[in-house]
Amino acid sequence: MEVGNRYVSLKKYINGEPCESDLEIKTATLSLEPRKGSGDVIVKNLYLSIDPYQLNRMKLYNSSQSALSTSRRLALGQANHGTS
Secondary structure (H helix, E strand, O other), X not given: OEEEEEEEEEOOOEOOOOOXXXXXXXXXXEEOOOOOOOOOOOOOOOOOOOOHHXXXXXXXXXXXXXXXXXXXXXXXXXEOXXXX
């Protein structure tokens, strides 16, 4: 099954507090095929939260990016993958 998917991407690296012009909403087509017999389910997220640790990932450089692998800088224009 193919569905339209909206996601938020980083348009430019932030300097200080993020603002609306730093982000953009994009749309892409996504194929959803749960594996048969796996018990997998498909969920739809209704809200997006930017947690404080993600702010460092949105900056051009922050010392935590080189200290922790989970703090790598986000790529511009790409989907920000999260967990639910």
